[in-house]
Amino acid sequence: MNIGVYSYLAAAIVYGFFAVLLMLSWRSSMQGKLLFIVIIISAVWAALAAKIAVDDTGLIPFYQVFELLRYMAWYVFLLKLFEMAASQGKGGTSYKKIVRWILPMCLGFTGLLLVNYWFSLSIQPVLGIAGQVFLALIGLAIIEQLYRNTSARYRWATKYLFLGVGGIFAFDFYFYADALLFRRVDQGLWEIRGVVNLMAVPLLAISSARNKNWSLNIFVSREVVFNTTAIMGGGVYLLLMAGAGYYIRAFGGDWGRIGQAAFLSLAVVLLAAILFSGQVRARLKVFLAKHFYKNKYDYRIEWLRLTDKLGDKVGREAQFETIISALAHTIDARTGLLWLRDGGSGYKNVASWNTGQIAIDEPAGSSLVHFFEETGYIINLMEIDERVDEYDGLNLPEWLQQINRPWQIIPLQEQGELIGFVILADPLVIRTINWEDRDLLKTAAKQVSNHLTVLMTTDALAEAKQFEVFSRLSAYMVHDLKNIASELEMVARNAKRHKDNPEFIEDAFGTVDNAAGDIKKLLDQLRNKQAQAEKKTSFELAELVADVVRSKSGQSPRPELDVQCSESRLTVEKERLSNVLGHLIDNAQQATDDDGTIEITVSCDTSMYTIEIKDSGHGMTADFIRDRLFKPFDTTKGNAGMGIGMHESRDFIRGIGGDIRVQSKPEKGSIISLLLPVMDDGDRCSGADG
Structure with a gap:
């Protein structure tokens, strides 16, 4: 199988693909229809040539007919463009001359050649070849006149059409002139003719994309053009280097083969260095953008690239x-x-x-x-x-x-x-x-500015969050210090009356010991700048409540405890729960007169413990419970309170899966219920009856 098969077969496939694109993006304009016809005829012509390159029996007349039809189709398409140029006030005289004199001659001569090819008449082959030279020359003349008479502002849209079709006509002129001069067809030139026609397709596609009345938007990707140009350039370079290597081998004597291998290896390395050079790629992109596209950038690609980067x-x-x-x-x-x-x-x-x-x-x-x-x-x-x-x-x-x-x-x-x-x-x-570069940079800079603003805002929020955590920790510590101070103050106040009571002395030392432990823990938290997580321990809830009630018995009114469950095993942070209970009992004592009552009940069912703190104090309104009771830093105690005790208590109880419920009426007292879930497999609860 010779080179001609691949050459014409590739041309047929590419022309066929281009025809499909034109058909899928069809428009009803005459130019679009004519271009579609030209491409279809060219595809059939190339397919016949590929078949002839394998086996030329019986198809040569068909090939010759489509050769001439291809010329005629190009003439009609180009003359339609010429007619448009003439209607816009340029090239009217040249167009009339071509239509009046040259076109009839071409049609008549082409008809004669068609009859000769189809019916195998006895016209000398030299006359047929001379006719082909004449047809190619006429095609070049039409393109030259069309380019000359096309307005400068429309040349941008058609110049690649002129280059592509002009290249086809120019090569055909050279091919047939060579055959006419030497009275034989050069096989190598005939085989490479398919590649020449194939190389015109990208140029035709670009012009088609730029002329909206020929077809719909046939998008020619910048990446495809860039990569295709690089590959084609590399291919031409390698062909030239292969030719040079052949001459080195042919005339290099004993060292010819070695010289050829060394030369080709160096050529491949040089090509790789060029293709991977950022500067060369940048220059090629600038060249393609300047000469092949109306806009310098593919904005969709640029936007996606910037978005992915950010x-x-x-x-x-x-x-x-x-x-x-x-x-x-x-x-x-x-x-x-x-x-x-x-x-x-x-x-x-x-x-x-x-x-x-x-x-x-x-x-x-x-x-x-x-x-x-x-x-x-x-x-x-x-x-x-x-x-x-x-x-x-x-x-x-x-x-x-x-x-x-x-x-x-x-x-x-x-x-x-x-x-x-x-x-x-x-x-x-x-x-x-230019303006396009500036607009793209401004757009990209605006997106970058938005991104930077988000980054800086995120950093500021993270820093503010750190301050918030530290401030919250400080507030909780101050609250705990206030509670410690209240306990010590209570010991000092009662010492005047009970200093001779051994039980009081024992309770006082216990209170001081607890206060010292609490202060030590607060100092550790300050050093670590965060609250230390207490380990969960398993304990009897009833015993913990009894200990807290006992520690608050020195204040009036004295709380009364009623435990309604025989077993109340619980696994949580024991000390934090103790602090919550102590705070709630303190609140009840402060809200109740000395002659009032505070009743604390511990009960349980199969899945929940309930600690109920009931007082006969001043009570609270529904609005206060809803809007202020659990709001941090909102207190009714003036300078004596921090306003975070109830907030911290509810956070802890909800954090372990429980809840705090409040029932209260003004001047009738309040009921605070702590609901604590049974969370661990070791937790057990049972009623008083066992």
Whole structure:
């Protein structure tokens, strides 16, 4: 199987695929219909040529017919474009000459050739080849006149069509002229003809995408164009190197084979170095964007790339570097630095990418900061000397000299406030920054500013949360100190009356011992800056309640305990539960007159313990219970209270899966019920009857 099979088969497949694209994006315009017909005829022509390259029996007349039909289809399509140009006031005379004289001659000559090919008449082959030369030359003439008479503003949309079709006609002219000159068809030229026609398809696709009346939006991906261009360029390079290697082998004598191998190896390494070079890739992207696309950027790709970059889950410092690299990749800069607002003093260099940091702050009142706050412009350092009026009054900081090839300074603003700026430096390719570059950088900078604001707000919230935790811990400690002071004060007050009572002395020492332990624990918490988690222990709930009641018996009114369960095993933080009970009994005693009553009942069922504290005190309104009782830092005790006891108590009880319920009426007393769940397998509860 020769090269021609692959050449024409590839052309047939590509033309067929292009025809499918045109059909799927069909429009009713005449230009679109004619282009579709041309592509279909070209696909059939290439398929016939591929078959002939394998076995030429019986298909040559069909191939020759489609060869001429292909020319005619191109003529009609190009003349339709010429008609449009003439209707717009340009090329009318040339169009009339072509339609009046040249086109009838071409049609007549083509008809003669078709009859000859189909019925195998005796026209000399040399005349047929001369006719093909004439048809190719006419095609080139039509393209030249069409390009000359196309308005400059429309050439952007059609120039690649002229290049593609002109390349086909030019190669055909050379191919048939060579055959006419040497009286034989060059097999190599015929085989490569399919590749030449194939290479025209991308150019036709670009023109089709730029002319909306030919088809719907045929999107030619920048990545596809970039990769295809790189592959085709690499292929042409390797072909040239292979040819050079062949001559080295042919004329190198004994060292020819070694020289060829060494030369080709070096050529492959050089190609790899070129393809992986960031600078070469950047130059190629600039070239393709400038010459193949109306817009320099594919904004969907740019937006997704920026979003993915900013969404990377990395540490704080790495996030800053990611922000710099995201902006740098937008315009192919190698390095960058980020400055952020540092309080009200100025802007600090917080991160750098591919370069060192600069330990110099930019003052908040500097010329650079003032320029950004007034204008919000991106500063292009490459043009600052040429556009003096635009940068009037701007004095650049001296530390810019420490940066290698500084290029762009991009302000980062959030709701009109300058939160920082990014300096991009050391560009891969020196290029003109136009309005499209600036708009993309501004859009990216706005997204980066939003991202930075979220980061800084998150940091501020985390810091505020730390202060909140510390303040909350301090408030709880002050509350505990107040309770310790109240207990010691009560001992001192009762000592005058009961100092000779041995039981009082024993209780007093016990109270002092408990106070010392509580103070020691508070000091440990202050050193650790957090409340130490108490280990859960298993104990008898009734015994704990009895101990707390006993410790509060020195105050009036004296609480009375009624235990209605014979076994009440519970596993929680014992000391915290003791503190909660002590606080609730204290509250009941303070709300009840000395001649009042406080009754404490411990009961249980199969899944829940209930501790009920009932007093005959002043009571509370429903509004107070709903709005103020559990609200932190809201107290009715004046300077004597902190307002966090009930809040802390409910937090603890709910934290272990229980709850606090309150029933109260003004001047009739209150009932506080603690509901404690049986949580551990070792917890047991049973009624008084066992």
